[in-house]
Amino acid sequence: xxxxxxxxxxxxxxxxxxxxxxxxxxxxxxxxxxxxxxxxxxxxxxxxxxxxxxxxxxxxxxxxxxxxxxxxxxxxxxxxxxxxxxxxxxxxxxxxxxxxxxxxxxxxxxxxxxxxxxxxxxxxxxxxxxxxxxxxxxxxxxxxxxxxxxxxxxxxxxxxxxxxxxxxxxxxxxxxxxxxxxxxxxxxxxxxxxxxxxxxxxxxxxxxxxxxxxxxxxxxxxxxxxxxxxxxxxxxxxxxxxxxxxxxxxxxxxxxxxxxxxxxxxxxxxxxxxxxxxxxxxxxxxxxxxxxxxxxxxxxxxxxxxxxxxxxxxxxxxxxxxxxxxxxxxxxxxxxxxxxxxxxxxxxxxxxxxxxxxxxxxxxxxxxxxxxxxxxxxxxxxxxxxxxxxxxxxxxxxxxxxxxxxxxxxxxxxxxxxxxxxxxxxxxxxxxxxxxxxxxxxxxxxxxxxxxxxxxxxxxxxxxxxxxxxxxxxxxxxxxxx
Numbered sequence: 001x002x003x004x005x006x007x008x009x010x011x012x013x014x015x016x017x018x019x020x021x022x023x024x025x026x027x028x029x030x031x032x033x034x035x036x037x038x039x040x041x042x043x044x045x046x047x048x049x050x051x052x053x054x055x056x057x058x059x060x061x062x063x064x065x066x067x068x069x070x071x072x073x074x075x076x077x078x079x080x081x082x083x084x085x086x087x088x089x090x091x092x093x094x095x096x097x098x099x100x101x102x103x104x105x106x107x108x109x110x111x112x113x114x115x116x117x118x119x120x121x122x123x124x125x126x127x128x129x130x131x132x133x134x135x136x137x138x139x140x141x142x143x144x145x146x147x148x149x150x151x152x153x154x155x156x157x158x159x160x161x162x163x164x165x166x167x168x169x170x171x172x173x174x175x176x177x178x179x180x181x182x183x184x185x186x187x188x189x190x191x192x193x194x195x196x197x198x199x200x201x202x203x204x205x206x207x208x209x210x211x212x213x214x215x216x217x218x219x220x221x222x223x224x225x226x227x228x229x230x231x232x233x234x235x236x237x238x239x240x241x242x243x244x245x246x247x248x249x250x251x252x253x254x255x256x257x258x259x260x261x262x263x264x265x266x267x268x269x270x271x272x273x274x275x276x277x278x279x280x281x282x283x284x285x286x287x288x289x290x291x292x293x294x295x296x297x298x299x300x301x302x303x304x305x306x307x308x309x310x311x312x313x314x315x316x317x318x319x320x321x322x323x324x325x326x327x328x329x330x331x332x333x334x335x336x337x338x339x340x341x342x343x344x345x346x347x348x349x350x351x352x353x354x355x356x357x358x359x360x361x362x363x364x365x366x367x368x369x370x371x372x373x374x375x376x377x378x379x380x381x382x383x384x385x386x387x388x389x390x391x392x393x394x395x396x397x398x399x400x401x402x403x404x405x406x407x408x409x410x411x412x413x414x415x416x417x418x419x420x421x422x423x424x425x426x427x428x429x430x431x432x433x434x435x436x437x438x439x440x441x442x443x444x445x446x447x448x449x450x451x452x453x454x455x456x457x458x459x460x461x462x463x464x465x466x467x468x469x470x471x472x473x474x475x476x477x478x479x480x481x482x
Contacts, residue, residue: 050075052157053085054103055124104215119212121247123219125158125240134230139165160255164293166241167257168229169384170476173293174261177304178268178286179251180206181312181326186281203249209275211248217271218242218254221264229259245297255300258290259474265329266374269338280342283327285311290331290473311335316370329373332466336373340452375453376463379442380470382450387475391432392439394475397468399425404464412462419444422461 026034026041034041040048053074070092073082084093094100102117125131127149135141135149145161164171183206191198222241242256242264254261269284276282287307291300311328314335327342328335386392400422407418422443430436442448447457460467 054122121211121214121244123215123240123244125163127156127158161293168259168474170473172258172290174258174288174290175300175304176254176261176288177308178284181283181285183250206250214247225260270341273342285326286329288331337370339374340372371459375455378453379448380467383471384474386435391435396429397472401468
């Protein structure tokens with residue numbers, strides 16, 4: 001028995017050494033000891049430093065057994081081995097390294113010493129000369145922030161309060177926390193023959209998407225955003241604007257300008273849909289809280305986890321009373337499907353309940369009746385455009401929000417008295433005839449239709465709180481509100 005316990009506690013001495021003489025708990029991990037005058041433990045500090053280095057280095061050298069080295073390792077696991085990070089290998093490291101991996105590059109045997117490659121989602125916004133110039137010229141910075149920015153070294157990691165300055169309108173951040181739905185069920189039942197090779201293949205393919213492809217997608221979306229929204233040619237070349245706190249396995253945790261994250265999550269789900277051969281059994285549920293730039297990472301993690309949990313328990317009903325769980329994104333505590341491009345829900349959900357009557361609901365899906373977040377964003381963008389062009393006032397948006405709060409219940413029931421009140425507000429406050437007619441069409445007649453996106457007038461009204469909140473943030477004067 002004691003031999004078995006010892007086998008399972010190989011790292012016990014290494015991990016408990018700091019607990020011997022009394023300790024203060026680390027403010028980051030809230031479990032390991034820290035020194036009295038420091039905020040975090042040595043392990044959190046080590047991984048902080050390692051994370052900063054991973055964003056800047058191209059090769060990872062692993063030395064398995066203990067050997068004397070003149071250089072300090074980037075990560076030292078004692079008798080378990082050492083890890084070094086370099087862009088250009090040094091002779092001493094090359095001769096002793098048992099494994100050399102290219103990071104985020106598939107080049108093998110480069111210069112005769114690379115054993116393989118490893119994808120790591122290590123995207124972090126950094127301070128370039130162009131970013132510094134942009135922030136000093138356009139950002140609404142406090143004097144203290146401005147001085148800190150001037151003194152911050154080039155190529156250092158960009159703090160979150162500066163990342164928020166790239167948001168449109170309101171200078172806020174969004175946190176995206178998400179993971180793949182029903183993965184345990186997919187592994188146990190979806191593979192049919194439960195073999196080690198099939199489990200390993202599925203695990204590797206999921207990890208490849210969330211560690212490898214996610215970096216490509218972040219770069220592309222960030223680059224498109226800089227070209228479209230920032231209007232500054234110096235920021236168009238490979239400017240990273242999303243911070244990957246974590247991405248790998250089957251989940252991710254990202255932080256970025258709120259409007260960029262809102263666009264990114266729709267694109268992410270559509271790409272994952274294609275990656276899984278349009279198989280809707282592979283859903284993604286996530287939560288997006290929008291926060292001030294100075295809130296703690298701990299709070300971001302907590303509130304995004306709560307919103308992700310709402311997505312996990314979301315039930316969607318069509319007019320044909322067909323229901324599906326999960327595969328949703330939650331924002332402002334409301335859950336939506338992602339896009340009209342994702343079709344044909346067939347799913348494992350019916351197997352979770354074992355309820356014969358409930359399982360009948362999952363036949364002949366009519367997913368075109370769902371409220372899709374991409375459609376919500378489309379309406380928000382149109383309304384924001386009208387407000388920027390002075391064709392619709394922000395005051396009208398606030399009045400419509402007030403009507404929604406009074407006449408639309410939490411379960412989506414609409415008091416019919418809202419319709420004449422909306423008609424009155426639009427008629428009185430919108431002078432531009434084409435915009436006035438469009439708003440009447442969306443809210444009172446046929447609903448919203450633009451390209452493949454469509455929404456009934458009832459669903460437009462039910463979701464006016466989300467639609468107008470996003471539009472108002474995008475047209476706010478840029479003041480920080482933490």
